Amino acid sequence: MTLNEFDKVHFSKDHVRSFFKYWTEKEAVIKAHGKGLLIPLQSFEIFQNQAVIENEKFYLKEIFIHEEYQCCIAANKD
Template structure:
């Protein structure tokens, strides 16, 4: 396994892309034949989205501010953005306020990324992003309990 210039790991001489995320006591990995990113976050009901407003576009801040469930809306926003920058490959080298997610897609450096929410548990928010349209595709989730390994 090697790393791209922005530290995204990849498998040398294979046409497989993967990404890993973790939160709380959960770890998730996605594998695809094209660039892919995933993010999972524990939904902390004490989180204050206002602390992150400098990383949001004005449209995103407004959407969260006027949503019925601000905490859930914030974590949806956060996992979408993280999944996109991870799929792109530059990670946090791309400012989160430099692009916006609209209708399940985002554009970074003229490249379109598509997003899909993955339900894992009511305590977690999870999103996957890819540069192919995954919005209508079935995503397979396999759960492993590490206590049985």
């Protein structure tokens, strides 16, 4: 995690939910980029539902499935 991401999870009201939101966003971006975990998770940060990896911008959208699940999709087109 980046320091900002750690703070966001640590200072949230629901640490578990906040962590899984963080994780699903990061996972969606690295999968959309195509290199998966070869990209260090600390090398990019998600801010305002956007992230940049190797000069490529990705947009994120949370998808509601059920209150007990966290789902996010990422694409390089808005």
